[in-house]
Structures are given as C-alpha cells and as structure tokens.
Amino acid sequence: MNPLKKLWQKLHFALTGRFLCDTCRYDYGDACRRPQRPNAKTCPDYKPGK
Ligand code: SF4
Numbered sequence: 001m002n003p004l005k006k007l008w009q010k011l012h013f014a015l016t017g018r019f020l021c022d023t024c025r026y027d028y029g030d031a032c033r034r035p036q037r038p039n040a041k042t043c044p045d046y047k048p049g050k
Contacts, residue, residue: 001044009042025049 009020020040025047026032036043 013041
C-alpha cells in the first residue's frame with residue numbers, strides 16, 4: 001500500500017478513533033473477508049462511501 005495512504009489512515013484513526021470499516025462501502029455481507037474487519041485501522045481496499 002502507498003505509504004502516504006497508510007499514514008493518512010493511521011492519522012484518521014488517531015484523530016477520530018473510528019475504524020475505516022465504519023465508513024467503507026465494502027462493510028456489508030460477504031463483500032469483504034479481510035480479517036481486520038470490522039476494526040481496520042489501515043486497509044489497502046478501503047473505499048469511502050458507506
Ligand atoms: S475493505 Fe478494509 S476497510 Fe473496507 S470493510 Fe473490508 S477491512 Fe474494512
């Protein structure tokens with residue numbers, strides 16, 4: 001993953017305390033099978049839009 005993207009995601013969690021999955025469009029049903037779901041702090045597949 002792009003290191004800047006990863007850093008930004010970590011910063012987002014540090015500032016908001018919210019996991020990426022909370023706002024990710026793949027956080028439904030079987031759309032995402034990543035082990036870090038639903039508490040991802042960094043994720044290469046994160047897409048906003050939930
Ligand atoms: S793609 Fe990543 S951020 Fe989105 S739901 Fe899955 S683990 Fe969470």
